[in-house]
Structure formats: structure tokens, C-alpha cells
Amino acid sequence: MQYYLAPMHGITGYIYRNSYEKIFHNIDKYFAPFIVPNKSRNLKTKDFLDVLPQNNRGVTIIPQILTNDSNGFIATSRKLQKLGYHEINLNLGCPSRIVVSKYKGSGFLAKREELDRFLDEIFKIDDMKISIKTRIGKDSPKEFYELIKIFNKYPIEELIIHPRTQKDFYGDKPNLEVFKDALSLSINPICYNGDIFTGEDHNKLTKDFPEVKTVMLGRGILANPGLLNEIKNNTVIDKKIFKDFHDEILRQYIELCDEDMHVLIKMKELWGYMRYVFSNNKEYLKIIKKSQNISDYNEAVLSLFNEQEIVEGAGLFTQGNWGV
Template sequence: MKYYLAPLEGITDHIYRRTYHKLFEPMDKYFIPFLTPNENGKLSKRQRQDVLPENNEGMYAVPQILTNKTEEFLSAEAYLGSLGYEEINLNLGCPSRCVVSKGRGAGFLADPDGLRRFLDEIFEKSNIRISIKSRIGVRDVEEFGALLDLYNRYPLEELILHPRTGKEFYKGSPHREVYRYAMKESRHPLCYNGDLFTKEQYEDWEKKFP
């Protein structure tokens, strides 16, 4: 079993990650809260500080990128590769209205043709392993079948799945049956995300989804 530190904007910055890594049981991966490259693929000063190798020393850190433009993604990827990163994560899961309204995060799932073109180009040109964090659709769980078919076309490092739609935000319960479908049909290593708040919930989940 592997355990990851999920990214939480404004909370799990490099100070939090270093402190956690030093004082507690180390995580297998630490995901850096999403980076938002500008039109030239550049990161803000704060984001550059967060990805500096000396601020993530001794841990396997994975930067997460939030964009729907290939040139922004590839430019940010080139910069991160120059710092020594071997894996980056594409955020297709954030349900925040200000993100979704710009067609980013979970909002990008509403444009399957655009998403396919985006993935075609970044996987053709990328030199770094790419994982994806995703919701199961924008409004309806029925969207997930076609979405998983799309993901299965690419050599993902892994698929991190939060089994809610973007519209559901964090309300209701995760759709366990959709995650079970993903376990059966995904070509890639699968990671679960969402609503495991206690040891008992984790043990129950592990029993039902070994």
C-alpha cells in the first residue's frame, strides 16, 4: 500500500511538506499544490519557491499543473524538468467555480475533443512522466466510461481518481461503484482520493477495495 500527501492550496506548501516529512511517517509521494503557468508558461515567484529542489529535499515531490493550454503545460514542464523533476501531475479534478469557469480542472472534462487534442500533444512532446488527477465527469457519472476510454489511450504514470462529478463538489458520497469500474477497466495504476477521514473508514475501504 502506498500513501500520498494530496495537494491543498495555501496549506501544503514546502514549509508544511518539510515539517511533515521530518516529524511523521514519510509519504510515498508529496503532491505540490497546483501551479498555474501564465501565457508564457512562467510561474509566479511563490510557485517557483515552492518547487525549488532545496525546498523538497529528501522527498519524492510531484508538481501539479493546472492549465488547458498545451504551450503553458509544456513550458512549465520544461522548467520543472530542468530542476530535476521526473513526474508531473495534470489537475483535471479541481471543482472550484473560478477554475471550472475558465475550462480548467474539472471544467476541462466538459470539452472532450479539446481534452483529447491537449493530451495528444503533451504526450507526444513531453519528456517527463505524467499522472492525472481527475473527477469522474462534470455533471453525470455516466460521463466516466468515455473519459476512462480516453485516459486509456495514453501512457499515464497513474490515474488518481476522486469518484465524484465536478458538479457534486464535495457533497454527498463518493461513487464507489464507479471506482470499482475503474479498478476493472483502467489500463493504469489507480489511486483513490476522497472522504477517508478516520482509521476506521480507511480499514473499511481497504476491505471492500483490496
């Protein structure tokens, strides 16, 4: 089985990815958060730094582009190619209202003719592999059956499916009926993505779909960075390893940011996910969120690590055996 880290804009930038790689070293491909093409000759500084090879040593990175403009896609792909990239991922999944209102991300799924024309243009690039990360429709899962006819016209390196519609956002459950059909209908390789938060979720998926050979994990890893070791080796993450991972991310953000506040915004966002695997985390999370400087923050984090335990079987939104 191959495992990918999902792109998560604002979170899984190079600092997160490098920290993860340093401690866990078990991801086959890291998908970088989306880049929106701009008209200038160069990538925006933030996007450039995120994909700069010097910032991504020793890891396989697939950059992602979010657009409905084929010229923008091609121009940005060329810039990425100059940096050494040979595969680009197209984002057809982003459900954010601003993105969707411009018919980008999962909004583009509602414009099938335009999407087909767009794909026809971008697949003319013959020296670049293109993979697609998609939802199963804009408003209804039925749309998938038309979309797959379009996708099947192109040599997609991989079709990564998050089986929800845009309308679902992150609610309800992934639609496994449609995913099952996708496996039989797609002529291109399929990767599964969505709601794998525990080892049990993973085992259920692979039992139901033994033909799945590639899984992309997102929020499940944010909540439990040891999830993949749990999946592969049936081991629960050690608190010390979790702390080392946390400290590595913190160290790199401190090195990068001029102000404590910027570091704290990033770390607090992460705790919105990581809290779930700790016992009785609620009060600790409040104190972490209230901290206004690195020293108070460190103190709050240390008490959580010292005084609480990692709950076996817990994952994002789930209770684990002890009740979180």
C-alpha cells in the same frame, strides 16, 4: 500500500510538507498544489519557491499543473524539468467555479474532444512521466465511461481518482460504484482519493477494494496528522507529537512572514481542520480564531493542548468515541 499527500492549494505548500516530513516521515509522494502556467519564461515566485529543490530536501515531490492549454503545460513542464522533476501531474479535478468556468480542472472534463487533443499533445513529451488527478465527470458520473476511453489511449503514470463530479463539489459521498468500474476499465494504474478521514474509513476501502495499492490522503491528514500512523500501526497521535508538528509549522511561517497577521491566517486555516480531533474544541477554536497576535494565539493553542484530549477514532467531520 503506497500513501500520497494530496495537493491542497494554500495549505500543503513546502512549509506544511517539510514540517510533516520532519515529524512523521511516512508519505511516499507529496503532490504539490497546482501551478497555473504563465506566459513569462519563469515560474511565478510563489510557485517557484514551492517546488525549488532546496525547499524540498529529502522528499519526493510531484508538481501539478492546472491548464487546458497544451503549450502552457509543455512549457511549464520544461521549467519544472530544469529543476529536476521527471513527473508532472495534470489537475482535472479542481471544482472551483472560477477554474471550471474557464474549462480547466474538472471543467475540462466537459470538453472531451478538446481534452483528447490536449492529452495527445502533452503525451508527445517523451522524457517526462505524466500522471492525472481527476474527478469522474463534470455533471454526471456517467461521463466517466467516456472519459476512461480517452484516458486509456495514453500511458498515464497513474490515474488518481477522486470519485465525485464537479457538481458534487465535496458533498455527498465518493461514488464507489464508478470507482469499482474504474479499477476494471483502466489500463493505467489507479490511485484512490477521497474522504479517508479515519483508520476505519481506510480499512473499509482496502477491504472493499483489495486491489487498490495506492491511496492519496488530503483533508484527513490536515485534521489528524497522525492518521497515517493510525492506519499503519494502529496508534493514536500523541498530544506532544501533534504539538511539535504544530510548533514546527508555526516556526517556519514566522520565519517566512513579515507580519503576524499573515502567519495567523495560515495557522487559523489549519485549525479549521485540526480542531476535529480534540475533545470539546468549540470554545477554544473561537479564541484561537480571535487572536490578533502570535502571543495570544500561542496562549489559546496551549490551553487547547493542555486542557483537552485527542479523541480516539475522531477525524474530519466525525465525532469519535467521546463526541467532539
